[in-house]
Amino acid sequence: xxxxxxxxxxxxxxxxxxxxxxxxxxxxxxxxxxxxxxxxxxxxxxxxxxxxxxxxxxxxxxxxxxxxxxxxxxxxxxxxxxxxxxxxxxxxxxxxxxxxxxxxxxxxxxxxxxxxxxxxxxxxxxxxxxxxxxxxxxxxxxxxxxxxxxxxxxxxxxxxxxxxxxxxxxxxx
Amino acid sequence: xxxxxxxxxxxxxxxxxxxxxxxxxxxxxxxxxxxxxxxxxxxxxxxxxxxxxxxxxxxxxxxxxxxxxxxxxxxxxxxxxxxxxxxxxxxxxxxxxxxxxxxxxxxxxxxxxxxxxxxxxxxxxxxxxxxxxxxxxxxxxxxxxxxxxxxxxxxxxxxxxxxxxxxxx
Numbered sequence: 001x002x003x004x005x006x007x008x009x010x011x012x013x014x015x016x017x018x019x020x021x022x023x024x025x026x027x028x029x030x031x032x033x034x035x036x037x038x039x040x041x042x043x044x045x046x047x048x049x050x051x052x053x054x055x056x057x058x059x060x061x062x063x064x065x066x067x068x069x070x071x072x073x074x075x076x077x078x079x080x081x082x083x084x085x086x087x088x089x090x091x092x093x094x095x096x097x098x099x100x101x102x103x104x105x106x107x108x109x110x111x112x113x114x115x116x117x118x119x120x121x122x123x124x125x126x127x128x129x130x131x132x133x134x135x136x137x138x139x140x141x142x143x144x145x146x147x148x149x150x151x152x153x154x155x156x157x158x159x160x161x162x163x164x165x166x167x168x169x170x171x172x173x
Numbered sequence: 174x175x176x177x178x179x180x181x182x183x184x185x186x187x188x189x190x191x192x193x194x195x196x197x198x199x200x201x202x203x204x205x206x207x208x209x210x211x212x213x214x215x216x217x218x219x220x221x222x223x224x225x226x227x228x229x230x231x232x233x234x235x236x237x238x239x240x241x242x243x244x245x246x247x248x249x250x251x252x253x254x255x256x257x258x259x260x261x262x263x264x265x266x267x268x269x270x271x272x273x274x275x276x277x278x279x280x281x282x283x284x285x286x287x288x289x290x291x292x293x294x295x296x297x298x299x300x301x302x303x304x305x306x307x308x309x310x311x312x313x314x315x316x317x318x319x320x321x322x323x324x325x326x327x328x329x330x331x332x333x334x335x336x337x338x339x340x341x342x
Contacts, residue, residue, distance in 0.1 A: 008320070009320070012320060013185075013189075016181050016184065016185055017181060017185075017268070019177055019180075019181050020177040020178045020181055020268075060250075063246075063250060063263070067242065067243055067246035067247065067250075067267075068243070070242045070243075070246060070267070071240060071242040071243040071246075074241070074242040074271075075239070080268060080271050080272055081242050081246070081267050081268060081271050082178065082181075082264075082267075082268035084264060084267065084268075085185075085261075085264040085265075085268065088260065088264060151331070151332070151335060152176070152177045152180045152181070152327075152328075152331050153327075153328040153329075153331040153332040153335065154328075156324045156325070156327045156328035156331060157324070157325070157328045159320070159324045160320070160321045160322075160324035160325045160328065161321075163319070163320035163321040163324060164316065164317060164321040166320075167316060167317075167318075167319060167320070167321060168316050
């Protein structure tokens with residue numbers, strides 16, 4: 001099975017803001033789940049309600065929506081709002097932009113299934129990517145006796161190795 | 174977290190902050206990078222000043238502290254749109270502004286953090302885009318083109334900056 005190239009890029013881009021929390025793997029995994037859930041909720045909400053917003057203010061409404069989520073999570077868990085950027089990467093705004101094909105699709109149409117399936121795969125791909133990186137991180141630390149992941153450089157090297165595996169996977173040849 | 178945040182911001186600004194990084198022949202504009210850093214510093218400094226001034230009123234302090242993300246975000250959005258900046262800029266302004274505000278309300282502490290963050294982001298971009306530009310003239314093997322080589326460059330630049338960062342963090 002050949003997976004789309006954009007899936008990996010999307011996962012890496014969404015993971016990068018999470019790197020700032022990566023010194024704490026359990027928290028990184030919880031945040032990844034939160035990011036995916038918020039991105040799916042945002043997509044569902046805006047796909048079905050986008051016609052109710054004035055076209056000019058749709059993007060503004062989306063940012064305000066993200067800010068409200070940031071505030072809620074900040075109040076409940078004191079999590080810095082950098083995770084909103086990951087949500088932004090996972091939730092493409094193409095269906096809000098007039099010139100894009102997705103924006104011309106009817107609210108209830110066959111296009112919805114395909115579109116939501118792609119977003120669901122992106123969400124699961126992102127969670128899987130975070131689990132792989134976190135697992136590798138835990139494995140290489142050897143209970144504090146191995147590599148230290150306090151340095152973002154080590155995480156970049158790990159992502160470089162994963163990216164290299166992805167780019168050279170046998171399915172693509 | 175502060176150091177990682179600066180590195181991540183620098184990397185994302187470098188690969189998604191401008192169209193130059195997208196194109197096949199990017200021209201790393203030294204002036205553009207430092208102008209963006211100055212804008213980032215001024216925007217973050219203004220938000221920190223507004224936060225400090227508003228929090229100095231006894232009646233507002235509780236409200237400002239409780240709704241820091243929402244208020245910071247709304248201010249960041251207005252300032253970003255006024256300057257016609259990208260969506261990335263908006264998100265990083267929120268992230269970079271919220272980090273010191275969550276620690277303490279000292280204006281000069283916040284301002285020094287904002288200065289370090291802006292200079293750090295600019296230094297990272299300068300190093301990263303400079304190396305990326307040099308790579309255009311080298312024969313990079315096909316299997317490592319794209320994300321692998323980008324991440325390798327980011328790792329090297331962040332290691333180099335760690336030497337400087339040790340004196341700050």
